[in-house]
Amino acid sequence: KAGVTQTPRYLIKTRGQQVTLSCSPISGHRSVSWYQQTPGQGLQFLFEYFSETQRNKGNFPGRFSGRQFSNSRSEMNVSTLELGDSALYLCASSPGQGIGELFFGEGSRLTVL
Amino acid sequence: AQRVTQPEKLLSVFKGAPVELKCNYSYSGSPELFWYVQYSRQRLQLLLRHISRESIKGFTADLNKGETSFHLKKPFAQEEDSAMYYCALLGNTPLVFGKGTRLSVIA
Numbered sequence: 602k603a604g605v606t607q608t609p610r611y612l613i614k615t616r617g618q619q620v621t622l623s624c625s626p627i628s629g630h631r632s633v634s635w636y637q638q639t640p641g642q643g644l645q646f647l648f649e650y651f652s653e654t655q656r657n658k659g660n661f662p663g664r665f666s667g668r669q670f671s672n673s674r675s676e677m678n679v680s681t682l683e684l685g686d687s688a689l690y691l692c693a694s695s696p697g698q699g700i701g702e703l704f705f706g707e708g709s710r711l712t713v714l
Numbered sequence: 715a716q717r718v719t720q721p722e723k724l725l726s727v728f729k730g731a732p733v734e735l736k737c738n739y740s741y742s743g744s745p746e747l748f749w750y751v752q753y754s755r756q757r758l759q760l761l762l763r764h765i766s767r768e769s770i771k772g773f774t775a776d777l778n779k780g781e782t783s784f785h786l787k788k789p790f791a792q793e794e795d796s797a798m799y800y801c802a803l804l805g806n807t808p809l810v811f812g813k814g815t816r817l818s819v820i821a
Contacts, residue, residue, distance in 0.1 A: 604757070605757075634808060634809070642813070643800070643812065643813035643814050644800065646810065649808045657808045691758065699804070699808075700804075701746050701748050701763060701802065702748070702760050702763065703760070703809060704759075705758040708757075
């Protein structure tokens with residue numbers, strides 16, 4: 602089985618721009634979670650989607666949004682980028698909701714200048 | 715609220731020495747605890763979970779509800795154990811991670 606795939610792997614944006622990140626889960630997995638990873642804060646939970654519905658949301662501003670499609674693929678969007686949004690954004694999938702075993706992608710590294 | 719604390723950012727041990735990576739949690743209910751590992755240039759992956767009570771790559775972890783701890787232990791460290799280790803808790807919200815401990819095994 603192919604693993605979790607995230608695109609793009611690297612991207613550079615400037616302040617004020619917006620960005621969309623994509624995640625394809627493992628085939629058959631219906632739950633997708635997003636995490637922001639930074640050296641200072643570690644892994645912080647952004648969202649969890651299951652069956653195209655956002656089930657949980659972390660403590661991030663409304664500039665961070667996401668969605669899940671009928672094929673379980675997910676996207677997250679960050680609008681009005683700030684320097685502090687520079688991070689590695691990790692997507693993880695699991696067969697169902699509320700499962701602690703997550704399968705992670707390699708991440709999308711976002712740099713905001 | 716759920717919280718996971720890993721008090722050590724960096725832990726250096728010599729090859730063959732015992733290893734203990736500390737993890738403390740805060741949660742009022744019955745949690746599920748996990749250890750994840752990220753080797754250099756690899757993706758984050760599950761190492762072990764407390765409910766399976768298994769030993770993976772020589773590592774074990776016991777859930778101590780009285781001390782609210784889930785320390786990761788290995789009797790004899792190997793160079794290939796050098797990695798970033800994250801403790802994680804699944805309670806009534808999605809998986810919450812600690813900030814991680816970087817283990818460096820010195821030859």
